[in-house]
Amino acid sequence: MDASAQSGGTGGGGTGGGATGGRGTGGRGTGGRGTARKPAPKRKEGGKARKAKKARVSRPAFTIQQGEDMLLYISNTSSQAEGSLWTSRRKTVSKAKLLKNQKKKKKTVCPKSRLERKTVKEEEEDRLPEEDRWGQLLPEEVLVSIFQMLVVQDGAVPFLCRVSRVCRLWNAAAATLTLWRKVAVNHCWIQPARGQTEKTSNRIKETFTWLAENRFSQLRDFTLCHWATSVDFALQTVSEFCPQLRSVHLSYCRGVTGSGLRSLGLRSRSLQRLNLQHSEFQVEGLVDFLEEHGKQIRQMLFTRSHRNDKVLAAIAIFRMFNIQIQHKAMRKRGESEAGFPLLDEFCIANTEYSYMTDQVLLDVLFGSTRLRVLDLRGSTRITTFGLAQLPCPKLECLFWGQYFTKNIGFTSVKKNLQLLMEKWGPTLQQLDITNQPFTEADLQVALAFLAQVAEADTLLSLNLSGTKITAQALRPVVERMTALGYLNLSSCRNLPRGVKKIYRSQEEIQELLANLH
Structure with missing residues (x-):
């Protein structure tokens, strides 16, 4: 009886222990459901006293030893690692166990608004340091210029397809349409x-x-x-x-x-x-x-x-400028090889030395009977004999001038220009023999024959620049060809002064004719 009365006065919820009872020390202390904290055991009298703990002193990162004439500085291997100083270990607090009738409370998470939400990529970009975000901070115009240089070197595909997957800025730069003008x-x-x-x-x-x-x-x-x-x-x-x-x-x-x-x-x-x-x-x-x-x-x-x-x-017009055509060993022509039967214009002009020869020209045009325009400017190896063998009887335009400045490939003298006048004189409308090295006599015979076989309204353009034409050889052609609207006599050394120029109308040509008399 005495023990129970004593515990009720000191313990939980009793009326007698108002100050120390309640839910304080009494509620879950000695009485009720709680268990009282055990008092610290008293040390026995005469027992050994526990040694006080000394704080650990961090070792120096080096040791110094004295030699005969110098001091040796020796680093400790343990001091090379960061955080080698001793730090006190944090005490871990164990989680309180749940009682039978107690439930674990869950933290309520308030949903973020749409403005506060960020995608995973945006959060990762925010975490990146400034030195790792240089590619995202470049102006788009600069990035497009860099891509342009790489596209010229490596091509648009697959380079632009790959860089467009780096980030949004690179994707926008790679989508610039000017970068996609040449694609393989x-x-x-x-x-x-x-x-x-x-x-x-x-x-x-x-x-x-x-x-x-x-x-x-x-x-x-x-x-x-x-x-x-x-x-x-x-x-x-x-x-x-x-x-x-x-x-x-x-x-x-x-x-x-x-x-x-x-x-x-x-x-x-x-x-x-x-x-x-x-x-x-x-x-x-x-x-x-x-x-x-x-x-x-x-x-x-x-x-x-x-x-x-x-x-x-099916080809009617063949134009190839500034190319070097060389002769190639050919097999015998079969029945299927018809050449260019519908060819109307053949242009192989060159501003430098040309390897085109009479045989190469004949191998190309052996079936071109309808040819009307022949442009061989720069072909120094072509001769009048080779041109006379072509199968086109009604040539209207012959451009055979030498316009390049190099002297390589010039033959000493060309002759027999009258062969071309005999073949194409009745149909020839434009003739260009600039800088061709024909003699004065050869030019006089050829132009005299042209004036005889051609109609008055046939020849429209004549270019004799740089040739050895004389006034005596030029006069019959100018008198006969009334439809002549272009005449080039520049750099003709055998003509008198004041005559060596370009005439662009029939009126100017008639003035020339008056000066020649």
């Missing part, structure tokens, strides 16, 4: 040794269509390399979304048909250059393309083959 697309989706599945083919078409719609609006030069399938699809897509397309180059491609070429002719009105070298194409489709849209093509390249004779037969 290679076959880089699959391994070369493996075939192309339908799934891969559809993926290629989707990617190519997306590029054409979003990047190729200012495309001018397009190159397609090593495509064995879907070449017509690529040509149709490019012609649809690229109104400024000027040049198309198909290198080592197969399966080019008339539908792809026809789409280029119908939609790409600015197309001027077509390169089909080392590619397999449908000859009939190319012929139809040239017949319908050949007027806009200024340059066409393709590999020579006996299957391409139909293409040669």
Whole structure:
């Protein structure tokens, strides 16, 4: 009875222990459900006293030893690591265990507003230090200039496709349409040794269509390399979304048909250059393309083959400036090789030394019976005998002047100009023999024959600049040719002063005739 009364007075919730009871020390102290904290055990009398702990002193990072004539400084290996000084260990507080009827409270998280929300990428960008964000802080114009230099060196594809995945700024810079004016697309989706599945083919078409719609609006030069399938699809897509397309180059491609070429002719009105070298194409489709849209093509390249004779037969104008044509050993001409039967104009002008000879010219024009314009400016190795053998009887324009300044390749003297007047004098409308080294006598005979065989209204232009023409040889031609509207007598040393100039009308030419008398 005494023990229980004593515990009730001191313990939980009793009326007698108002000051020390309640929910203080009494509620969960000695009485009720709580357990009292054990008092510290008293030290026995006469026991050993516990040693007081001494604070650890950090060791120096070096030791000094004295030698005979010097002091040695020796670093400790443990001092090289950071944080080698001893620090007190933090006490870990164990979590209180939950009672049976107690539940763990969850922290309530208030949802953030939309303005406060940030994407993961934005948070990562905010965490980046300033030195790692230089690519995102560049002005877009500077980045476009850098990309432009790399595009010129390495090409737009796949460089621009890769850098557009770096960040939003690089993506915006790579999307600049001026960077996509010259594009070369290679076959880089699959391994070369493996075939192309339908799934891969559809993926290629989707990617190519997306590029054409979003990047190729200012495309001018397009190159397609090593495509064995879907070449017509690529040509149709490019012609649809690229109104400024000027040049198309198909290198080592197969399966080019008339539908792809026809789409280029119908939609790409600015197309001027077509390169089909080392590619397999449908000859009939190319012929139809040239017949319908050949007027806009200024340059066409393709590999020579006996299957391409139909293409040669459809060419009416052949112009190649400043190229070096050399003779090549040729096999015997077969029946299929017809040359250029419909050729109307052949221009092979050169401003420097030319390797074109009579035999090379005849091998090219052996079947060109309809030729009207022949431009051989700069061809110093061509002779009058070689020109007289050409199969074109009704030549109207002959440009045979020498305009380059180098003296390499000039023959000493050329002769027999009258052979050309006999062959083409009745039909010749324009004649240019600038700087040709004919003699005075040869020029006089040739021009006298021209005045006899030609009609008065046939010759329209005559260029004798730099030749040895004399006033006696010039007078019959000027009197006879009443339709002559251009006469060039500059740098003619055998003519009197005041006459050596260019005459651009019939009135000026009549004044010249009066001065010659």
